[in-house]
Amino acid sequence: EANIKDLRKIVVNVMKKHPRVLKSPEPDFWLDAFGEYDMKIAARCWVKPNEYWPVYWEQLEAIKEALDKEGIRIPIPKSEVYIANNKVLQTTSS
Secondary structure, three states, rough: OOOOOHHHHHHHHHHOOOOOOOOOOOOEEEEEEEOOOOEEEEEEEOOHHHHHHHHHHHHHHHHHHHHHHHOOOOOOOOEEEEEEEOOOEEEEOO
């Protein structure tokens, strides 16, 4: 439901604020694919090779916190199982 331009601004700003993210090349953000019930986005920033994993995990958490602050939720698929008259019915949603 979120506007792609708003998402781009939030995510890129978070990446730029991290002290170990290199200034050049600048962080990237793009729409990567459409799923059945979702859009997949991709984002990347550049760091020194030995700092990749720490920055990766820190960025994931910082981006999640920024999206929460802006009221943007990440849809998580759910499944529900109903038992009626000894028959199992399953529904899936995201």
